[in-house]
Amino acid sequence: MRRYFNPSKVALNLSVFLLALFILGPILWLGVHAFVTDWKYPHLYPSGLTLNWWSKVFLDSALKTAIRNSLIISPIVVVLSMVICLPAAYAAGRMNYWGRKTFMITLFSANSFPKIGLFAAIATLYYTLNLMGTFLGVVIIQLLGTIIYMTWIPAAAFASVPRYLEEAARDAGASKFTVFRTITLRMAMPGILVAIVMSFLASFDEAQGSYLVGAPTIYTMPTEMYSLVQNYPIQVAAVFSILLAIPSVLLLGLARKHIMGGQLAEGFQIK
Amino acid sequence: MKNVEANMGLELRGLKKILGGRVIIENLDLSMAKGEMISLLGPSGCGKTTTLRMIAGFLIPDAGTVKVAGKDVTNLGPEKRPSAMVFQNYALWPHMTVSRNVAYPLKIKGLGKIETAEKVEAALGLVNLLHHQDSRPGRISGGEQQRVALARALVQEPDVLLLDEPLSNLDAKLREKVREDIRELQRRLGITTVIVTHDQEEALSISDRVAVMNAGKIEQFSNPQDLYRHPATEYVATFIGALNRFEGNLVEGRIVSGSDVIGIRPEDLILSSQQNDDALPGTVELVIPRGHFFEVVIRREDGIFKAFTNEFIPAVGENVFVKIKKSLRYQNGKLVG
Numbered sequence: 001m002r003r004y005f006n007p008s009k010v011a012l013n014l015s016v017f018l019l020a021l022f023i024l025g026p027i028l029w030l031g032v033h034a035f036v037t038d039w040k041y042p043h044l045y046p047s048g049l050t051l052n053w054w055s056k057v058f059l060d061s062a063l064k065t066a067i068r069n070s071l072i073i074s075p076i077v078v079v080l081s082m083v084i085c086l087p088a089a090y091a092a093g094r095m096n097y098w099g100r101k102t103f104m105i106t107l108f109s110a111n112s113f114p115k116i117g118l119f120a121a122i123a124t125l126y127y128t129l130n131l132m133g134t135f136l137g138v139v140i141i142q143l144l145g146t147i148i149y150m151t152w153i154p155a156a157a158f159a160s161v162p163r164y165l166e167e168a169a170r171d172a173g174a175s176k177f178t179v180f181r182t183i184t185l186r187m188a189m190p191g192i193l194v195a196i197v198m199s200f201l202a203s204f205d206e207a208q209g210s211y212l213v214g215a216p217t218i219y220t221m222p223t224e225m226y227s228l229v230q231n232y233p234i235q236v237a238a239v240f241s242i243l244l245a246i247p248s249v250l251l252l253g254l255a256r257k258h259i260m261g262g263q264l265a266e267g268f269q270i271k
Numbered sequence: 272m273k274n275v276e277a278n279m280g281l282e283l284r285g286l287k288k289i290l291g292g293r294v295i296i297e298n299l300d301l302s303m304a305k306g307e308m309i310s311l312l313g314p315s316g317c318g319k320t321t322t323l324r325m326i327a328g329f330l331i332p333d334a335g336t337v338k339v340a341g342k343d344v345t346n347l348g349p350e351k352r353p354s355a356m357v358f359q360n361y362a363l364w365p366h367m368t369v370s371r372n373v374a375y376p377l378k379i380k381g382l383g384k385i386e387t388a389e390k391v392e393a394a395l396g397l398v399n400l401l402h403h404q405d406s407r408p409g410r411i412s413g414g415e416q417q418r419v420a421l422a423r424a425l426v427q428e429p430d431v432l433l434l435d436e437p438l439s440n441l442d443a444k445l446r447e448k449v450r451e452d453i454r455e456l457q458r459r460l461g462i463t464t465v466i467v468t469h470d471q472e473e474a475l476s477i478s479d480r481v482a483v484m485n486a487g488k489i490e491q492f493s494n495p496q497d498l499y500r501h502p503a504t505e506y507v508a509t510f511i512g513a514l515n516r517f518e519g520n521l522v523e524g525r526i527v528s529g530s531d532v533i534g535i536r537p538e539d540l541i542l543s544s545q546q547n548d549d550a551l552p553g554t555v556e557l558v559i560p561r562g563h564f565f566e567v568v569i570r571r572e573d574g575i576f577k578a579f580t581n582e583f584i585p586a587v588g589e590n591v592f593v594k595i596k597k598s599l600r601y602q603n604g605k606l607v608g
Contacts, residue, residue, distance in 0.1 A: 167329055168362035170349045172376035172427065182375075186366050 033238040053235040057243070066224035067243065070204060073135070073220060074247075077142045077203040078196055084143075085150035086192070092151065093158030093188075107151055110144050118144075119209045126213060133217040141209035146199035153198065157191020158184065197255045201248050279341045280305040280463035281326065281431050286335035288321055295321045296487045298335075303480070305340070306461040308454070309492075310474035313484035313510075319467045320435065322484070326465060327433050328352045340430040340463075350379075355429035359436040361420040363408035369419050370395065370404040376427045394426040395419075397456065414445050421453070425460070432457070432464040438473055450477055471511055475499070483507045499536075505601040508534045515540075515576050524549035524595050526573040531607075534599040540578035541594040542567065542585060550592035555585045569593055 036046035057063050131137035169179040207222035221244050286299040296318045311319040324330045328349035336345045344352045377387040395401050398418035438446045454477050457464050468474050474481045475495040482492040491503040502508035520529030553571035564581040585591045600608045
């Protein structure tokens with residue numbers, strides 16, 4: 001006999017639905033508001049559909065500049081972060097030197113107290129170095145937030161590459177550098193990809209420091225949001241939010257394909 | 272002793288290795304002919320793996336020389352040595368397919384695409400794995416992974432093939448088959464091979480000669496029959512096969528107190544229900560069926576003996592006569608008769 005009504009199943013489905021609504025609700029709200037003229041209580045339906053808000057964004061040169069700045073600054077920050085942090089991550093993951101643990105813990109210091117205090121202190125330093133309101137100044141500020149991702153995650157990835165896999169490559173005739181390139185780096189790649197995504201998001205979404213250092217000469221997408229919320233109707237902010245989310249979603253999708261579809265998902269059975 | 276160099280497979284001279292302040296290998300000598308298959312046999316910590324890693328080049332000896340095919344390779348790194356190793360856990364690269372794993376050494380060598388493909392196919396054919404060319408190592412069984420590792424070693428056409436505990440990760444049934452396969456392949460290709468193992472059955476059944484190692488030294492290096500019938504040291508006698516060990520001397524078939532050590536193989540004890548010359552009476556304490564033979568434990572007045580028999584099988588509690596057919600006598604651990 002099949003039961004058509006199962007109270008526990010209904011309760012489960014309902015709670016899943018509510019949870020989904022809680023998580024996706026704000027995004028749905030954004031998605032709707034980016035395309036409607038107006039939708040306010042007590043109206044049950046939006047008063048009309050429009051692409052007006054999108055054209056506002058694309059016609060406003062300040063907004064366009066912010067988008068361009070963000071798309072230039074964030075990749076530069078990620079690449080710089082890789083150049084600076086990956087060698088350190090390799091050293092921390094594969095070598096055992098004095099003070100290694102202390103070094104790794106110290107990297108948390110930038111994240112361990114309210115950032116705004118740190119930024120204020122940095123701002124005074126920036127004034128003496130003439131970095132205030134400069135491109136480089138914003139890049140450096142955003143770098144700070146990526147360091148923790150670009151060191152800890154790849155360090156763990158490097159550490160988890162079994163030594164015997166490198167030895168096997170050496171035995172097969174590969175030089176130390178070739179072993180690193182073809183085995184170690186390749187196997188640590190999922191971890192590095194995760195670090196790249198996290199760093200990009202950290203840089204792309206960074207607002208506090210970038211605003212403090214960059215405004216009023218350099219605006220990125222998140223800092224532009226401040227003036228947007230004040231100067232435009234809420235629907236333009238919704239459009240901008242969606243634009244802000246696009247690179248993150250694309251990057252996560254790409255990473256998902258390479259991380260979940262790669263050897264991590266292969267279920268490697270040898271210990 | 273003509274044309275020694277050409278026949279030289281592997282030669283270790285005065286090898287010494289200290290790791291972490293501990294002497295792991297002390298003055299080790301070993302030489303084997305081309306095409307020979309030998310085992311380094313010993314308990315864990317005896318230095319057999321250290322020795323193998325010095326042959327492969329992962330460890331540089333603190334003293335002594337390693338010669339492969341007559342060429343001194345002591346100070347060369349593993350990538351420059353004409354040896355190929357099959358790792359205990361196979362060490363296949365999970366991000367490459369089976370055929371790319373096997374092709375890797377050739378790619379490093381800079382071989383052309385066509386030649387590489389041909390050699391990879393030949394190597395995978397040798398180990399019957401052509402159907403798994405495009406599989407990832409994580410998707411095939413342990414036995415298949417091991418064959419991939421073997422193919423990856425063979426494709427390098429090494430002067431010496433090194434196998435580190437090749438069968439230890441396989442289940443018992445597969446072990447015997449793989450053992451025979453490896454031996455057959457080794458014979459067919461005539462490849463000089465060194466196996467490291469702690470399993471004496473494996474070592475004795477697969478090798479031309481076995482080096483029994485203990486505490487960083489080779490106790491005896493000889494063929495399997497010799498090791499079993501004439502163990503040069505007390506250590507080898509107790510390590511290889513079963514042994515009745517007594518401290519004392521053997522006088523007219525009886526153990527009497529003395530300074531020697533007497534070793535008797537269980538199959539060298541003759542049991543019978545009747546008295547004959549040199550046989551002494553004893554009581555059967557235990558009878559254990561062991562498949563094609565029985566293990567019988569007998570208490571005599573001079574000690575407790577373990578005997579293997581398949582002709583005369585006594586019952587527990589029965590009185591039997593036990594005759595010592597052959598014995599080994601050791602003084603200070605060395606064989607004297």
